[in-house]
Amino acid sequence: MTGIAPSTLRYYDDEGLIESVGRHGLRRQFEANVVLQLTLINMGKTAGFSLSQIKKMFNVDGKPEIDREEILAKVEDLGKQIKQLTALRDSLKHVANCPAPSHLECESFQRMVKVAHKQMVSRQSRQKQ
Structure with a gap:
């Protein structure tokens, strides 16, 4: 749906950039708002922000909180x-x-x-x- 490799999604999930809400077999399931988060992560990476900097741009609910x-x-x-x-x-x-x-x-x-x-x-x- 996003064009992002499953391994990247798993990595982002493991690093706390996004959060899965469950699994369907081996596949992780995500809420619809994760698409926005992934878009913002991609924009941040393109701008040259590190993943740790990008992670700080989201609050605990996953909503953008950009400095x-x-x-x-x-x-x-x-x-x-x-x-x-x-x-x-x-x-x-x-x-x-x-x-x-x-x-x-x-x-x-x-x-x-x-x-x-x-x-x-x-x-x-x-x-x-």
Whole structure:
């Protein structure tokens, strides 16, 4: 009904993300509201939330109880990722279409490499802290 593998449903049930209401043979049975929960879990995963973070977004009744501050922080993170991915896409597009005989002779490519190197060093130093 949801397109989610039975093993995933069992895992979510075992982890407390959803709750089965019984069994019919070997099959676990779920209430209709679990479809909404599964949709929200999928959305959360797509947004980059961990399953433990997603689990905290439901109250004991399984109803959504989402921390708006956490959502806003994720929105900011996604904005940064979009900006980085857009820059990467544009860089790759330039590399693919660069008219220079060698990319090492292309001033734009050299600038992109320097910027990427600075970002990498900065990211590594933040991770060490």
